[in-house]
Amino acid sequence: MTPLFSPGMPLPAPDAVTGEFWKACREHRLVVQKCVACGTHRFSPGPVCSECHSFDYVLAESRGVGEVFTYTIVHHVSHPATRAAVPYNAVVVRLADCGGVKLVSNLVDCDNDDIHVGMLVELAWDDVTAEVTLPRFKRLSRSNIGPETLK
């Protein structure tokens, strides 16, 4: 994938709570915490279920299909590593599975003018360094659209 941003762009600093999420990304798996006690999914990762307060969870793997919930096109250069990238998009994707959790990402291989709320998207893994992989998204391919896609 063509790099979205220049070298030096801030990268995630995995910690005790978020490490397993980023490790799974490295393996091209998008995982979302699911409460063992009540089944509620949560993102971003955290130690406790806000619904039932159980600390027990499993990692559910998402199929990585979803829709654009909202978006922005950033023109302002707020970091040197974004200078060559502006104007670039940032989106909030609502996953079709995993309780419909939302995550911030970017759409790749897509004109900024084509982005709209409700647009169907799928994962496009971006191995930005030897250690870090970020979950970006692209327009959903027709071959992936079926009756089950948004269930």
Next chain:
Amino acid sequence: MAWPLRDKTCIVGVGETEYTKWGGIARPEFQLALEAILKAVDDAGLDIKDVDGLVTYAQERSEPVAVAQALGLREVRYAGLYPGGGNAACGVVHDAAMALFSETADIVVCYRSRCQGQYGRSSSGVASGVGKGDTVGGIFQFTAPFGLIAPASVYAFEARRHMHEYGTTSRHFGAIAVASYKHAQQNPRAVMHGRPITLEDHQASRIIADPYRLYDCCQESDGACAVVVTRADRARSLKQKPVYITGAALGNGTSDGLDRSRWPDTRWTSAGLVQVAESLYRRAGLGPADIDVAQFYENFTGQVLMAIEDFGFCKRGEGGPFIEGGRIEWPDGDLPLNTSGGNLAEGFIHGLSLVVEGARQMRGQSTAQVADAETCLVVGGPSAPPHSALVLRAG
């Protein structure tokens, strides 16, 4: 039962340094805090040595203990830091009212000082946890690597969602900027005094983070301001006409927080102030129809529009049409908004300047004075929990 603190405390003094564009003041930021505090105490006709409480924002660099030591205060009996940044604008006054009502302290000063030329600008990523290192932790690890660094890009998400659901337009956002700039032309203290803008200027301004343009974003400033708060019984014998704190509320609703991923869908078309508005009106014994003038913290114009909806001045989704036609413009609008020019056009002192303007309106001393105004709503930074708001009443 009425809220026990209703009308029990008053703002009795206000003060500020000059306000400039960021980088415009060479004096140390700490000195500006002291200057503003001394002016506010002088305005109240009190002796600085009698101040026994200090409250500021958690993000303030001039900490209460340093201020107290520098000014030689006799005794500090209350020192408070309200969590966060601009969201604290009214929270510091709420804190002062609690400290006074409980007789923890007798004279409390709330203050904020910012020299962005000396310490860095919000738009450079300081507000997003992005420092000089090449990694970012906490909740920002899920946003900054995707290019969400300046606050405008983050707040643009809600503006876009509101446009999608309700047909709100960039011109609606622009009407808020035009009103603030119009009011700043009355105010010689305003950074944008002498620089009015039209809706066409707004529409022609460069895009920062779509849908937000330059004039949708609060400016970045240098300056400091302060307010003095004391109990109503004492306030009545002081130099200035007392400004009653009729209602105060702070907090947020369930699942709100800085991690937007955790927000329920309805939170994305709101400024997160629904619960604070409900508490505030109940405590004040008033509703939106009773508000004569309002100061809404502008981080971004869309958040003001959504906050106007949160406070019930119109229904959800009707904020755009509501603000059209000059309704929020002094002197003829039904709800004059940000009568000093606000964060957009007076100065960005993290919103405490809006409390100062609210107090001036209630004293009849605003440069865009609303005739016969008896109540003023002041709303702290929207969409940045824990939120805060005040209802002030003329004494």
